Amino acid sequence: xxxxxxxxxxxxxxxxxxxxxxxxxxxxxxxxxxxxxxxxxxxxxxxxxxxxxxxxxxxxxxxxxxxxxxxxxxxxxxxxxxxxxxxxxxxxxxxxxxxxxxxxxxxxxxxxxxxxxxxxxxxxxxxxxxxxxxxxxxxxxxxxxxxxxxxxxxxxxxxxxxxxxxxxxxxxxxxxxxxxxxxxxxxxxxxxxxxxxxxxxxxxxxxxxxxxxxxxxxxxxxxxxxxxxxxxxxxxxxxxxxxxxxxxxxxxxxxxxxxxxxxxxxxxxxxxxxxxxxxxxxxx
Amino acid sequence: xxxxxxxxxxxxxxxxxxxxxxxxxxxxxxxxxxxxxxxxxxxxxxxxxxxxxxxxxxxxxxxxxxxxxxxxxxxxxxxxxxxxxxxxxxxxxxxxxxxxxxxxxxxxxxxxxxxxxxxxxxxxxxxxxxxxxxxxxxxxxxxxxxxxxxxxxxxxxxxxxxxxxxxxxxxxxxxxxxxxxxxxxxxxxxxxxxxxxxxxxxxxxxxxxxxxxxxxxxxxxxxxxxxxxxxxxxxx
Numbered sequence: 001x002x003x004x005x006x007x008x009x010x011x012x013x014x015x016x017x018x019x020x021x022x023x024x025x026x027x028x029x030x031x032x033x034x035x036x037x038x039x040x041x042x043x044x045x046x047x048x049x050x051x052x053x054x055x056x057x058x059x060x061x062x063x064x065x066x067x068x069x070x071x072x073x074x075x076x077x078x079x080x081x082x083x084x085x086x087x088x089x090x091x092x093x094x095x096x097x098x099x100x101x102x103x104x105x106x107x108x109x110x111x112x113x114x115x116x117x118x119x120x121x122x123x124x125x126x127x128x129x130x131x132x133x134x135x136x137x138x139x140x141x142x143x144x145x146x147x148x149x150x151x152x153x154x155x156x157x158x159x160x161x162x163x164x165x166x167x168x169x170x171x172x173x174x175x176x177x178x179x180x181x182x183x184x185x186x187x188x189x190x191x192x193x194x195x196x197x198x199x200x201x202x203x204x205x206x207x208x209x210x211x212x213x214x215x216x217x218x219x220x221x222x223x224x225x226x227x228x229x230x231x232x233x234x235x236x237x238x239x240x241x242x243x244x245x246x247x248x249x250x251x252x253x254x255x256x257x258x259x260x261x262x263x264x265x266x267x268x269x270x271x272x273x274x275x276x277x278x279x280x281x282x283x284x
Numbered sequence: 285x286x287x288x289x290x291x292x293x294x295x296x297x298x299x300x301x302x303x304x305x306x307x308x309x310x311x312x313x314x315x316x317x318x319x320x321x322x323x324x325x326x327x328x329x330x331x332x333x334x335x336x337x338x339x340x341x342x343x344x345x346x347x348x349x350x351x352x353x354x355x356x357x358x359x360x361x362x363x364x365x366x367x368x369x370x371x372x373x374x375x376x377x378x379x380x381x382x383x384x385x386x387x388x389x390x391x392x393x394x395x396x397x398x399x400x401x402x403x404x405x406x407x408x409x410x411x412x413x414x415x416x417x418x419x420x421x422x423x424x425x426x427x428x429x430x431x432x433x434x435x436x437x438x439x440x441x442x443x444x445x446x447x448x449x450x451x452x453x454x455x456x457x458x459x460x461x462x463x464x465x466x467x468x469x470x471x472x473x474x475x476x477x478x479x480x481x482x483x484x485x486x487x488x489x490x491x492x493x494x495x496x497x498x499x500x501x502x503x504x505x506x507x508x509x510x511x512x513x514x515x516x517x518x519x520x
Binding site: 036040041042160161162163164165167168170171172174175176177178179180181222225226227228229230231 | 334335336351352353354355356357359362364365368369370371373374375377378379381382384388389390412414416417430434
């Protein structure tokens with residue numbers, strides 16, 4: 001045990017470990033905030049679909065040999081988020097089918113592009129690390145940490161400022177619209193924030209595991225808490241704790257960062273479900 | 285005082301009209317019941333009155349300083365709400381959100397109103413309770429309190445007693461009747477329950493193959509009523 005502790009202290013001397021922790025915690029915080037809304041609005045799959053789109057966009061950026069792919073990936077993901085939300089609701093292809101189509105399509109085209117055009121010698125390694133997260137969280141530059149920090153602050157601020165509206169639109173969209181809330185606008189806002197979070201989180205857990213980061217904390221806290229506010233706060237705290245401990249474990253045990261965090265999230269979910277079931281049992 | 289006028293309305297989807305030439309006025313203090321068979325366009329009319337769906341033709345005009353977004357709306361329960369983690373307080377307060385504009389948080393006046401309306405609906409003991417754990421009748425009271433936060437003049441109820449037992453149904457009707465009588469709130473109700481419509485309503489709008497709009501007495505002697513009520517007897 002003392003060994004582990006010493007190892008940890010040693011690691012904390014390196015700035016890249018500190019960066020990884022800061023970014024990891026920020027991303028976990030942001031992604032959990034909107035999780036509650038996505039789960040309740042039955043939008044869980046949008047996160048999944050968008051992350052595949054982000055993968056396709058990254059492949060595109062790689063083809064063009066862009067050094068800073070963030071702006072392109074962000075732009076494409078935001079556009080797709082808007083399209084999915086807007087078109088998905090009243091088009092002939094219904095929401096879930098549209099999402100499946102776009103996400104699988106983006107995945108396939110992305111891989112195709114990488115295979116045909118990439119100059120990299122280790123394509124499958126590249127693909128694997130974009131899909132499942134990579135060591136890139138440990139190679140963050142100071143600029144990337146700053147960008148991540150600023151985007152997180154904006155996300156949290158927007159969420160707090162529009163918290164009450166987001167609640168109205170999530171709980172009862174028709175009532176909100178009938179009483180003059182511009183529900184379409186807030187749906188758009190939610191979609192854009194989701195897109196931003198997904199692009200941020202790609203560094204941490206990779207595009208296949210992002211949905212886990214978004215929905216697990218929300219689902220866990222819904223087992224135990226009964227008001228919107230407590231569920232939101234709990235999932236934010238839970239997500240931060242899981243991400244923090246996941247990163248520490250992965251550094252100590254040498255496991256992949258993304259999957260370790262998701263594994264911790266799953267354990268937390270099991271724990272919360274068990275407590276919830278016990279409590280429910282006692283009540284009855 | 286005329287709060288709301290529907291003029292030459294045609295309703296329907298994608299250019300296909302279900303109802304044509306609908307003309308009626310809703311006055312301050314009216315208790316209006318909208319009746320008709322399933323699929324006759326009741327819900328479409330309601331969405332149009334609320335401004336959720338544009339009419340194919342004609343318009344909905346509000347008068348006397350009354351705006352369309354000031355209608356308190358009691359929708360049918362959606363699937364989302366069945367397992368939504370929210371307290372009574374959070375839900376009722378959200379009824380005030382149409383007054384906030386761009387202000388991000390509720391002010392003390394709005395919180396007072398929410399509290400008052402919860403009291404009025406007899407739900408004070410449940411103010412911190414979780415919505416999804418309440419009974420059907422209690423949930424309707426909560427949604428009614430929210431509707432009251434959004435309006436001072438008119439509430440629109442979409443089949444408010446669906447799935448409730450007879451006792452609770454009676455309670456909900458009493459509450460709505462009192463709101464109409466004591467507080468002078470205009471009530472517009474979509475209803476399957478023709479008996480209750482006859483008991484409480486002052487005005488009936490019947491939508492079907494033919495359209496009727498008029499007072500209750502006029503309705504009772506009309507063709508539509510004879511067909512509809514007779515039909516109801518056969519079915520019941």
